[in-house]
Amino acid sequence: MATYNKRGYKPKTKVEKQVEEEVIESTTAEVFNTLDETASKTEDFVAKNQKYIFIIIGVVAAVVLGSLAYKEYVAKPKQMEAMNDMFQAQKYFDQAVTGVEKDSLYNLALNGGEGKFGMLDIISEYSGTDSANLASYYAGTAYLRLKDYKNAIEHLSNFSSEDEILAPLAKGNIGDAFVQLNQKEDALSYYEEAANMRNNEYTTPMYLSKAGAVALDLGKADKALTYYKRIKDEFANSTEAANVDVFIGKAQVLANK
Known part of the structure; x- marks a missing residue:
């Protein structure tokens, strides 16, 4: 492929070409020296602080694994247990909504009956679970129907949902x-x-x-x-x-x- 030189172009002399090559080589060498120095400093830092680095990695790993283990072996079983214990209280609540003896049924939903937990027990015993959160909604609504408005506001305010x-x-x-x-x-x-x-x-x-x-x-x-x-x-x-x-x-x- 043909090349074209601009008007007034003067070819470089042999000396100029040699100087240019030396500058390029020098710059390249500086870049690699900088990289080597950075790598060396990093290696020195790791060598001096590897004990602490391993401790940090270990702590992070422990937190992650601990969180996974908690969810799998503690939170899930606790949630299932809470759902089972909440069944009768939820049944009382549903009967209160559709039945005639509303006040007594709402009280049973709140405090339990037949040896079963009420919504207040679920909130207390299973704090932090989805069931306890839902129990706050049921408890707040039950208090509202019982005209206990301050307790209704308190429990409904503790409920969160999407x-x-x-x-x-x-x-x-x-x-x-x-x-x-x-x-x-x-x-x-x-x-x-x-x-x-x-x-x-x-x-x-x-x-x-x-x-x-x-x-x-x-x-x-x-x-x-x-x-x-x-x-x-x-x-x-x-x-x-x-x-x-x-x-x-x-x-x-x-x-x-």
Whole structure:
């Protein structure tokens, strides 16, 4: 392939070429010397501190293996045992929701019966398990139905979940408890959180409606109007949408005063 020299190009002399080659060789040698020095320093560091390095590696390995062993041989069996012990309490709770002797059944769900654990026992005996977490939801809801609102708030606040329905229900139940305690600002905050946690046809319009009602009660008509319009626009098929135009009209009147 032909090569082209720029105008004014002067070929390098033999001396210039020799100098250039020596510079390249010198630079290359410096690079390799630097690499050698770095490697040597690293080897010296490892040699001087290998005892501590091995200790650190050992500690990390022990933590990882210990965590895996705990999950496999402690946490899993403990969770299974908790689920078994929780079965009767959950049965009492379900019967309370659908039955007639609600108060006595909710108390049994909380405190146990027939020699079986209640939700409070599960929380105490199996702390840190998924079952104890779920028991906090059941306990909080049972206390809410028994009108023990402070205990309801305490236990529902200890519950955490990513579930589509249970997560907003827990927040909304706390809102219900604050309404009963006449702490409307707190109730509104929890209703708003419950409405915004998930976007579904059940919990979202329900808590938008409750937030709207409390907002109206607090004189926050503009905020209530926003909630009611969202029900109308986004959840037209929900139960709450059936009479939402009435509440929109009421909120508009109050907002314009």
